[in-house]
Every structure is written in structure tokens, then in C-alpha cells.
Amino acid sequence: MSAPDLFAEFLACSEAMMAAAINQDWAALQANASQRDEIEAAIKRQRAIERRPLNDREAEIFRRVLELDQEVRDRVEPWLKHAGKLLSRWGALSS
Numbered sequence: 001m002s003a004p005d006l007f008a009e010f011l012a013c014s015e016a017m018m019a020a021a022i023n024q025d026w027a028a029l030q031a032n033a034s035q036r037d038e039i040e041a042a043i044k045r046q047r048a049i050e051r052r053p054l055n056d057r058e059a060e061i062f063r064r065v066l067e068l069d070q071e072v073r074d075r076v077e078p079w080l081k082h083a084g085k086l087l088s089r090w091g092a093l094s095s
Contacts (some may be wrong), residue, residue: 003046007061010039014068021075029072 001009013036020029054062 001042003058006043010036010043011061011064013039014065017072018068019061021061021072029076038081048083068070068095 001057013032016032017036020026033082
């Protein structure tokens with residue numbers, strides 16, 4: 001896959017993760033995160049071979065992915081805290 005294709009897929013997975021977080025579809029969030037991890041690894045491999053700086057489009061995609069990651073965390077963390085409290089009440093987690 002070419003660099004532009006990889007970067008486009010990287011962004012698409014991040015956008016899908018955001019949509020999954022909005023919908024509280026944790027299975028989809030995890031599936032997209034796994035797919036994005038694979039794409040990120042491919043980008044790293046390709047960048048190691050090319051040894052060139054990011055172009056403007058690639059840098060913009062990385063900035064947007066970081067923004068989306070923060071938005072996903074902002075949506076997921078409160079749910080995780082709530083779930084943790086529920087599990088503690090049920091005795092499923094030790095404090």
C-alpha cells in the first residue's frame with residue numbers, strides 16, 4: 001500500500017474509533033483500534049525505509065489523529081470510571 005493510502009486508512013480508522021466511542025460500541029472501538037495499530041506499524045516500516053520528513057498532508061493527518069485520540073479518551077474515560085464503580089459495588093474488583 002502506498003504512503004498516501006496508509007495515511008488515509010490511518011485517519012479513517014481514527015474517525016471510525018471516534019464514531020464507535022460516540023455510540024458506545026466498545027467492540028467496534030477495539031476492532032478499529034487494532035486495525036489502526038496494524039496500519040501504524042506499516043507506516044513506521046515504510047518511513048524507516050523512505051527516511052524522509054513527513055509532508056504537510058501526512059503531518060496534518062497525524063495532528064488530526066492525535067485530536068481524535070484525545071476526543072475518544074474524553075468519551076471513554078468517564079464510562080470506564082462508571083463501569084469500575086459498578087464492578088466494585090458488585091465485588092468484581094478489589095479496591
